[in-house]
Amino acid sequence: MTTQTWIITGATRGLGRALAESALAAGDNVVAAVRRPERVADLNTKYPNSFQAVRFDVRDTGAAPALVRTAIDRFGQLDVLVNNAGRAVVGAVEEVGDEQLRELMDLHLFGPAALVRAALPPMRERGTGTIVQMSSQGGRQSFPGVAAYSASKFALEGWSEALAGEVAGFGIRVMLVEPSRFRTGFNEADVLEFAEPSETYRDALAAVRADMAGAGGRQEGDPVRAADIIVSLVHGDDVPLRLPLGSEAVERLTRAYRRDLDGVERWAETARSADFADAPPASRPI
Known part of the structure; x- marks a missing residue:
């Protein structure tokens, strides 16, 4: 495989960390854009010639x-940008x-x-590049209690879909x-934020809050397998515009698409x- 140079945000743990390790193991170069470089010092020790925090x-x-x-400047080129850094806030609107x-919105869109704007000129100049936007199943469907998170991911998806059409002619995916x-660590207490519950929505969102707070350590998805899929x-x-990852994402997004299509068909004549x-x-x- 041709050696590629990656920028990965939020690479201290989770999917970002797994992506960095998978790309490095594949022989690629990685620049980890992180708030605390000391947390990835072990990667610098293991891969001194191909890693920089x-x-x-x-x-x-x-x-x-x-x-x-x-x-x-360090590796001579930029091939892959991964916008991975993110977190969630749970609470009613x-x-x-x-x-x-x-x-x-600052974290997930701006x-x-x-x-992306900074990465596009050098990618265009070389006629190649891949932009990986880490969205969520919550970027295509939402539910009570996650409006703020989904709003930011919906925004990223709409922005990125337009971007894909604009840059395809330059060899950028x-x-x-x-x-x-x-x-x-997405569901851990130091990452996941809960808005102050109100009396109005306390009972209505109790199950959602408990589910989000208690998911740590029992999620079905394996970050290492996910990272290997993305690197491959x-x-x-062949790079898909949208890649659901995990069985639940496939099942929930399939239901969401069918629900939306049913709605369009039901109201088509009125529309x-x-x-x-x-x-x-x-x-x-277009």
Whole structure:
């Protein structure tokens, strides 16, 4: 396989860490963009010639160009950008405030967008590159208690789908990864945030809160297997726009797509009646 250079955000643990280890084991170079570089010091020791940790906060959009320059200066090129850093806030819409919502948007949309903008020019110049956006099954369907998290992932998905069409002609690929639950630190107390419960929604969301808080250590997904799948796809010729990961993601997203399609078909005639009667069929370039 051709050696590739990766930038991976949020690589201290979980899927990000597993991705870094899988890419390094495959002979690739990895720049780990993390808030605490000391947490990946062991990788620097094990892979001194192909690994570099950079102190980086995804929410600092102004630092994105310097991160990309660091990767290119160290390894000569940038082939893969993985926007992985993320976390969740659990709470009803009325319980999650503006500050919490904006922070998730910074982490899951504005930060990744800045990194993509910084990575695209060198990728375009070489005529190749892969952008891996770590979304979620919650980026295509939502449920009570996770509105803020899903809103940020829905935004990332819409932004990335347009991006994929814009950069395909330059040889750049985009893959949205939509995992179900994987055995990472996502559900741990120092990562998962709970909005202050209100009397209005305390009982309605009690089961959701308990489920999210108690999932740590019993998630079905194996981060190592997931990482190996992603690395294999990146090295291959065929990259899907969307990749559900885990059995639950496949099952839940299948149900969601069927539900939405049923809704479109049920209301199709009502929807069509909103057009001017003499208007020609729509015609668009894409």
